[in-house]
Amino acid sequence: MTEFLINLKKVSKFAKNQKKNLILFIIITLLISAIGIVVPMITSMQLVNLTGSLFDKALFATLLLFCIEIFRNIVNYFNRKISQIFFRETMYTLQTSIGKEILDIEVSSIDKHSTGTFTQRIASDTDSLSSIFTVGVRFFNSVITDLGVFAAVLIINPIFFLYYIASFMVLLLLQRKRVRAVGRKDRIYRTQRDKTAGLTAELVRGVRDIKVLNAEDSFMCSVEENILSLNQKAYDRSNTERKYQLAIGSMKDISDLLLTIMVLYFVSNEYIALSLGIVIFSYRHYVFNLVDTLGMLMDYVKDFNISCERVFALFESDEFKKERFGTKHLDKVTGEFEFKNVSFSYDNNEVLKDVNFKIKSGETVAFVGKSGAGKTTIFNLLCKMYDIENGNIYIDGNDISLLDKESIRGNITIISQNPYIFNMSIRDNLKLVKEDLTEEEMISACKLACLHDFIESLPDKYDSVVGESGITLSGGQRQRLAIARALVQKTKIILFDEATSALDNETQYKIQQAINNMKKEYTILIIAHRLSTVKNSDRIIILDNGIIKGSGSHEELYNNNDIYRNLYEADMSKE
Numbered sequence: 229m230t231e232f233l234i235n236l237k238k239v240s241k242f243a244k245n246q247k248k249n250l251i252l253f254i255i256i257t258l259l260i261s262a263i264g265i266v267v268p269m270i271t272s273m274q275l276v277n278l279t280g281s282l283f284d285k286a287l288f289a290t291l292l293l294f295c296i297e298i299f300r301n302i303v304n305y306f307n308r309k310i311s312q313i314f315f316r317e318t319m320y321t322l323q324t325s326i327g328k329e330i331l332d333i334e335v336s337s338i339d340k341h342s343t344g345t346f347t348q349r350i351a352s353d354t355d356s357l358s359s360i361f362t363v364g365v366r367f368f369n370s371v372i373t374d375l376g377v378f379a380a381v382l383i384i385n386p387i388f389f390l391y392y393i394a395s396f397m398v399l400l401l402l403q404r405k406r407v408r409a410v411g412r413k414d415r416i417y418r419t420q421r422d423k424t425a426g427l428t429a430e431l432v433r434g435v436r437d438i439k440v441l442n443a444e445d446s447f448m449c450s451v452e453e454n455i456l457s458l459n460q461k462a463y464d465r466s467n468t469e470r471k472y473q474l475a476i477g478s479m480k481d482i483s484d485l486l487l488t489i490m491v492l493y494f495v496s497n498e499y500i501a502l503s504l505g506i507v508i509f510s511y512r513h514y515v516f517n518l519v520d521t522l523g524m525l526m527d528y529v530k531d532f533n534i535s536c537e538r539v540f541a542l543f544e545s546d547e548f549k550k551e552r553f554g555t556k557h558l559d560k561v562t563g564e565f566e567f568k569n570v571s572f573s574y575d576n577n578e579v580l581k582d583v584n585f586k587i588k589s590g591e592t593v594a595f596v597g598k599s600g601a602g603k604t605t606i607f608n609l610l611c612k613m614y615d616i617e618n619g620n621i622y623i624d625g626n627d628i629s630l631l632d633k634e635s636i637r638g639n640i641t642i643i644s645q646n647p648y649i650f651n652m653s654i655r656d657n658l659k660l661v662k663e664d665l666t667e668e669e670m671i672s673a674c675k676l677a678c679l680h681d682f683i684e685s686l687p688d689k690y691d692s693v694v695g696e697s698g699i700t701l702s703g704g705q706r707q708r709l710a711i712a713r714a715l716v717q718k719t720k721i722i723l724f725d726e727a728t729s730a731l732d733n734e735t736q737y738k739i740q741q742a743i744n745n746m747k748k749e750y751t752i753l754i755i756a757h758r759l760s761t762v763k764n765s766d767r768i769i770i771l772d773n774g775i776i777k778g779s780g781s782h783e784e785l786y787n788n789n790d791i792y793r794n795l796y797e798a799d800m801s802k803e
Contacts, residue, residue, distance in 0.1 A: 232529050235536035239357050242325060243318045249310050256307045257368070263300050264370075267293065269380055275510070276503045319358040322539075326350050329542050334549045335613045343429050345422045349542065353535035360532050367525040374518035377511050385500060388508050391490065392515050395483040399476060399516075403523035406472035411530040413465035418534065420461050424454040476523075480516055487512055551612070554630035561624050561639045562589040563720040563751030565610065570619035572605060579605045581774040582619070592743070592752040594762035596795060597771035603755045606771075607723045610753075612636050642723040647710030649698025654683060655690040657709060661717040669716060677712035679705065724754045759796045768792070 243250065270293050277286035330338075330346055338346075382389040431451055487509065495505040542548050566586040572579050579602045587593050595603040608614050609621060612628055621628045628636055650657055658673070659665050670690065674680040682705060686692040698706040714722055724743070740761055743752060756762045763782045770778040770785065770792050778789040785792040 231533050235533055235540075236360065238536065238540060239322075239360055242321045242357075243314070245321070246314050246317050249314045249317075253307065253310045253314060256303055256310070260300060260303055260307065261368070263296060263303075264374075267296060267300075270296070275507050278503075315358050319354060322354045322358055323350055326354065326539065326542060332550045333542070334551050334615075335608075337547065337549050341426075343426045345426065346542075347429070348418070348422050348425050349538050353539050356528070356531045356535045357539060360528075363528060367521060367528070370521045371518065371525075374514050374521065377514035377518075381508060381511055384504050384508060385494075388487075388490070391487065392512075395487075396515055396519060399479055399483070399519040400522060402472065402476050402479060403519060403526060406469070406476070407523070407526040407530050409468050409472065410465060410527075411534065413461070413468050414530070415534060417458070417461040417465050418538065420454070420458045424458045427451055427454050476519075483516075484512065551633075552615070553612070553633045553636070554628075555632055556626060556630045556635065557632050558624065558626065558635040558639070561635070561720050563587075563639075564589040564624050565721070565751075566622045567606070567609075568620045568622065570609065570616050570621060572602075572609060572614065572616055574605075579774050580609075583774070583776055585769055585776060585779065587751060587753070589751055590749065592754070592766045594754040594756060594765040594768045595771060596756065596759060596762065596768060596792065598795075599757075600773075601771040602774040603771055604725055607642055607725055607753070607755070610721075610723070611640055611642055639719050640721045640723065641714040641717050641719040642725060643707070643710050643714050644725045647698075647706055647713075649694055649701065649706050649709055651693070651695055653688075653691045653693050654709065657694070658713055658716050661713055665716060670712075673712040673715040676715055677708045679708040679712055682708075719750075721751045721753070724752070724756075726755055726757065770795075 270289055274286055274289040274293065277283070277289060326349065330350075378389065378392060381392055428451065431447065491505045491509050494500045495502050500508075564587065567583050570583045571581055579600075583602075583606070595606065597603055605614075609616055610628075612633075615629075623631065623636065623639070626635075650660065655670065658670050662669075671680060674683060683689055683692070692700075694700050694709075698709065701709065743754070754762050754765065762768060765782075767779060768782060768785055769776060770789060772791055777791050778785055780788075782796075786796060787793075
């Protein structure tokens with residue numbers, strides 16, 4: 229119960245804007261509870277009068293019961309309406325808050341988990357969190373109603389009241405053991421569900437590559453193993469549930485049998501009237517209903533606590549570390565930055581080793597080297613996607629560890645080798661980085677990215693939806709759209725991470741011209757395997773196994789640096 233109260237306090241902050249609806253919902257529910265207490269008493273009066281041939285009183289009780297039930301139906305209508313509004317608004321607040329929290333998690337933490345870890349917590353776990361108040365109050369209402377029956381039995385005969393209490397306690401104990409046992413199985417099931425959801429999402433997203441690689445059988449083997457494991461864990465959970473339900477059902481049957489014997493004995497010996505015996509016997513369903521209700525309540529509390537554990541791990545756990553930024557804000561940057569004695573490792577694998585270099589404002593610098601040399605890592609560190617282990621990085625003389633997020637990412641655009649294009653129109657993809665984007669700005673950026681003519685050939689032009697990950701576009705078109713998106717953003721520093729690798733020679737030439745047009749106005753960093761595309765850079769920096777092995781112009785490096793000369797000649801032989 230302590231865990232539940234702590235979690236309830238955490239969730240309540242997401243419902244703070246719904247206090248009026250919650251209070252109104254509680255008031256109406258209390259009214260329904262009062263009706264629930266009165267109805268069994270009137271029902272008993274109805275049965276007693278009917279069996280005692282007091283037909284006038286029985287008719288009055290029947291009409292009174294009818295009016296009360298009509299009133300309860302009307303009240304229930306408004307109760308459900310308010311609870312649905314409360315659920316909708318709380319779910320919205322909770323899911324959007326989780327979305328924002330995920331965006332604040334370090335990339336290194338996200339890399340360690342599948343997409344299912346996050347999607348299941350947003351889509352499934354939030355449901356039990358959002359409904360805790362309304363469902364909890366409804367359970368309370370049901371419990372109060374059933375407790376009214378205990379009060380009625382106590383008035384009729386204290387001995388039967390004690391019997392009902394004893395039966396109730398035994399059944400409740402079994403329900404408690406059931407919930408604990410099923411809860412342990414449920415935690416295991418949810419962990420596997422996250423893993424399976426992530427794998428099936430990859431099946432859908434990567435379906436084209438799976439087909440091209442002719443990897444359907446091997447991939448499906450992995451999918452089948454995970455689905456089989458998931459279903460087995462679901463079966464284990466259900467099997468535990470079935471065993472306890474068998475024990476609970478059997479105990480109800482035993483309770484029924486003993487109650488029947490007691491009623492027959494009391495009536496046959498004239499300790500109670502037949503009419504009261506019938507009333508007491510009919511009330512057994514309320515006792516069983518109370519046990520079932522409390523069992524469902526314990527199920528819900530268990531589910532609520534597990535969901536809270538999973539959801540609030542995103543907010544509080546060290547497993548999902550948050551990005552940390554400073555407080556210093558730069559209104560405008562010139563584009564100058566420096567790496568000073570920077571080292572960095574991925575999973576204990578050292579990628580950069582005591583790296584030092586300085587880039588001037590408006591300079592165009594290319595980074596070259598073999599795959600895995602650390603080129604992309606430099607870009608990620610500059611954008612603060614990862615935190616450096618040793619050394620310092622400066623933008624305009626300011627340590628980036630002291631700068632706020634807007635000062636860093638608001639002034640840097642990175643165009644990656646595999647840019648993510650969102651499942652929306654071309655126009656909306658561009659507006660993501662600038663909401664007030666004008667038609668003129670949009671067309672200008674797309675022309676500069678050599679994409680405008682292609683867009684104009686589409687039936688819906690700039691309103692064409694490009695599909696998930698831009699699946700309807702070619703690789704070159706996706707990269708050009710990403711370049712247009714960067715040009716719209718108009719940041720002072722632009723990073724090209726293999727951004728022209730998927731382009732044909734003609735389009736690559738045009739993009740190169742666009743980059744040349746941006747020279748001096750922007751600080752431009754380029755990673756490229758095609759060294760012919762970076763020959764005209766102001767400076768070229770050579771990386772080899774995380775160490776800078778040379779820096780200078782194309783001519784200087786070609787004449788004086790063996791590593792660069794070998795890379796360049798190998799590249800030329802492929803042309």
